[in-house]
Amino acid sequence: MGLIVQKFGGSSVANAERVFNVADIITKTYQEGNNVVVVVSAQGDTTDDLIEKAKEINPKASKREMDMLLTSGEQISASLLAMAIEKLGFPVVSLLGWQAGFQTSSAYGSARINNLVPDRIYKELDKRNIVIVTGFQGINKYRDMTTLGRGGSDTSAVAIAAVMHADRCQIFTDVEGVFTADPRKVPTARKLDVISYDEMLELASLGAQVLNNRSVEMAKKYNVELEVLSSLTRKPGTIVREVNEMEKLNVSGIAKDTNVAQFSIIGVPDRPGLAFRIFSKLGANDINVDIILQSIGRNGTKDISFTVASNNRAATSELLGDYIETLGASSIIYDENVAKVSVVGAGMESHPNIAAQVFEALYNANINIRMISTSEIKISVLIDQELADLAVRVLHDKFFSPDFTA
Ligand code: ADP
Ligand code: ASP
Ligand code: MG
Numbered sequence: 535m536g537l538i539v540q541k542f543g544g545s546s547v548a549n550a551e552r553v554f555n556v557a558d559i560i561t562k563t564y565q566e567g568n569n570v571v572v573v574v575s576a577q578g579d580t581t582d583d584l585i586e587k588a589k590e591i592n593p594k595a596s597k598r599e600m601d602m603l604l605t606s607g608e609q610i611s612a613s614l615l616a617m618a619i620e621k622l623g624f625p626v627v628s629l630l631g632w633q634a635g636f637q638t639s640s641a642y643g644s645a646r647i648n649n650l651v652p653d654r655i656y657k658e659l660d661k662r663n664i665v666i667v668t669g670f671q672g673i674n675k676y677r678d679m680t681t682l683g684r685g686g687s688d689t690s691a692v693a694i695a696a697v698m699h700a701d702r703c704q705i706f707t708d709v710e711g712v713f714t715a716d717p718r719k720v721p722t723a724r725k726l727d728v729i730s731y732d733e734m735l736e737l738a739s740l741g742a743q744v745l746n747n748r749s750v751e752m753a754k755k756y757n758v759e760l761e762v763l764s765s766l767t768r769k770p771g772t773i774v775r776e777v778n779e780m781e782k783l784n785v786s787g788i789a790k791d792t793n794v795a796q797f798s799i800i801g802v803p804d805r806p807g808l809a810f811r812i813f814s815k816l817g818a819n820d821i822n823v824d825i826i827l828q829s830i831g832r833n834g835t836k837d838i839s840f841t842v843a844s845n846n847r848a849a850t851s852e853l854l855g856d857y858i859e860t861l862g863a864s865s866i867i868y869d870e871n872v873a874k875v876s877v878v879g880a881g882m883e884s885h886p887n888i889a890a891q892v893f894e895a896l897y898n899a900n901i902n903i904r905m906i907s908t909s910e911i912k913i914s915v916l917i918d919q920e921l922a923d924l925a926v927r928v929l930h931d932k933f934f935s936p937d938f939t940a
Pocket of ligand 1: 542543544545546575685706707708709711712713714715716717718737741742743744745787
């Protein structure tokens, strides 16, 4: 008998029919003699709808009250799924995050899991119950409910699999696995059989929302092998694990992120310490800066451009708006009409011409590059947002056409 963790995303439990479909997957796994712990997200677009509801009442609602609201979405899906399983005649219990033992930091809206004490889950499994846990949530030291940030249910599932040493951790979603690009945008995208933690982490961090990046980070840290698969077609999915040299692909995927804003500070005095002052001010306010570009100094000044996540756009403007005078810079401009498109691949390191091929493909499609950033396993370019889908397609054609050679 094994311990299997199964996570079902919002689309997998969007309506009564889907809830019963999921109940069938779970009870089949249980009937094979396994202990089953299920993590479930809110149904369909429930979380987005709740956010809209909150905005109607108070667009500046506190993060604590937002978490009080958003945790309810998972409570609905968990209880409905448990009711479906009861109806099929199996023993089941649904638990909220705190009942399942999720202790988190106090950061409402983006809490981290500090500890997971799954005593109650063990107790229920001992009684041979199927255990359904609400994803995306826990409790902090004030005994308030917290959420783990959007897409956080994946992380809840991986945490349970890690702490309880599960034999399998399956992330069920609405596509058949991890593809070489978003299969909804690129019809020729191919499903990957295996992908390494590092590549998956890059893809997830660079916009492929099929897995939440924190869940991949945690899976790597605790060596939890993940399977991403469809709850609808029930075919084998993609395995996320450590891969060996032989299995490494030159390029494993293309990702797009439109949640980006570009800032440029114009006329920054060309002397030491200015970049330090700008970026430490942002860092002190928990604003992550991504791509940074600095022009060559001319006539005693230079320009510094950088990107932040769109949801930090207003805070960045506010922080730097007044500060540029203190710095002696002349102006600050921002543009939200941008997107970051990235090519990810573990084999890239040993194939330096991949960068040139990225630029060639974009040039052939007449796409202008605003900024570039590279690491050992990725190349990201910042471009105009309306060209992002085209960029993903031409890059996908380039690297995944049958005659591609690095
Ligand atoms: P869930 O509700 O199950 O958590 P998400 O909507 O968070 O599902 O993630 C699944 C979606 O991720 C897919 O419907 C797909 O459009 C998108 N996606 C983006 N990039 C990729 C990729 N490289 N491979 C698979 N899916 C991707
Ligand atoms: N329901 C939450 C969200 O929409 C958590 C999740 O789906 O993982 O972000
Ligand atoms: Mg998700």
